[in-house]
Amino acid sequence: DGGITQSPKYLFRKEGQNVTLSCEQNLNHDAMYWYRQDPGQGLRLIYYSQIVNDFQKGDIAEGYSVSREKKESFPLTVTSAQKNPTAFYLCAIGDTGREYGSEKLFFGSGTQLSVL
Amino acid sequence: GQNIDQPTEMTATEGAIVQINCTYQTSGFNGLFWYQQHAGEAPTFLSYNVLDGLEEKGRFSSFLSRSKGYSYLLLKELQMKDSASYLCAVRDSNYQLIWGAGTKLIIKP
Numbered sequence: 429d430g431g432i433t434q435s436p437k438y439l440f441r442k443e444g445q446n447v448t449l450s451c452e453q454n455l456n457h458d459a460m461y462w463y464r465q466d467p468g469q470g471l472r473l474i475y476y477s478q479i480v481n482d483f484q485k486g487d488i489a490e491g492y493s494v495s496r497e498k499k500e501s502f503p504l505t506v507t508s509a510q511k512n513p514t515a516f517y518l519c520a521i522g523d524t525g526r527e528y529g530s531e532k533l534f535f536g537s538g539t540q541l542s543v544l
Numbered sequence: 545g546q547n548i549d550q551p552t553e554m555t556a557t558e559g560a561i562v563q564i565n566c567t568y569q570t571s572g573f574n575g576l577f578w579y580q581q582h583a584g585e586a587p588t589f590l591s592y593n594v595l596d597g598l599e600e601k602g603r604f605s606s607f608l609s610r611s612k613g614y615s616y617l618l619l620k621e622l623q624m625k626d627s628a629s630y631l632c633a634v635r636d637s638n639y640q641l642i643w644g645a646g647t648k649l650i651i652k653p
Contacts, residue, residue: 470548470643471587471631518586530575530594533641535586 431455434519434536440544441506441513449504449539451519459522460502461533464488464515471518477502506541514542546570548644550632555650556622564617564630564647572637578606578617579631581646587631590617619649627651 432453441447451460462474473486477496491510496502506513517540520533549567556562568576575594579587593599593608593615605618617630629646636642 468552468645470645471633471641472643473641530592532577532589532592533579533587534589537586538584540584 432519432521432534432536434517434539436539437537439539439541441541442544444508446505446507447541449506449517449519449541451502451504451536452500453502453521454500455521455534456499457521457523458499459531460496461520461522462486462492462494462502462504463518463520465518465538466515474504474517516540546636546642548632548634548642550630550644550647552645553648553650555652556619558622558624558651558653560622561618561620562622562649564619564632564649566615566617566632566644568613568615568632568634568642568644570613570634570636570642573610574635574637574639576606576608576615577633577635577641578615579633581629581631583628590630622651624651624653 435450459478461476463471465471472488474492475483475486475494477483480499483494483496493505516538518538519536522531547569577592578590580590581587591606593606598607603620608615629648631646632644633641
């Protein structure tokens, strides 16, 4: 079954704890993204990667870290430095269209992170 | 700063037509996207506009006017399953996506 898989669906973090959200894809896409979604706000970009072993900070990277050791995997770690981590986290892959700039995103099913 | 404006919530009746507007002020323009998101689920791609005019895809159509910084998503023959949030996003001159907060559409029988 091809696609993009996020896990877990729900995650709880204790004070001072780091937690890691998984994102795996088997569609052989180069570009992968992590977004955060809060109620009443647009999606905000945390990190993105366009090639293995390389990634770039997005608009709200502070308190987060990522790795891209394999093309298929782009895990996100929410560190204890992120003081307001409660949000819906979405991983996405980019499907480049014929026109440059027409890349559309395919999203995973999301992880709801809450603080205990 | 960059900004995308959409109504927060709209209500429509099953079988009717609804238009969801999106206005934007961004640093440059390289395309506008509409996504649908059901509660607690991932957004799914609906449409992409880069030139002025109307793009029709079944019951859904999307319109763009670059000179006015304006787009709308038109949904016809509304079904209960169309109850969802509709997200507008613009790709700016740096090819970064700027997202609106979304419009929650409620369909009533």
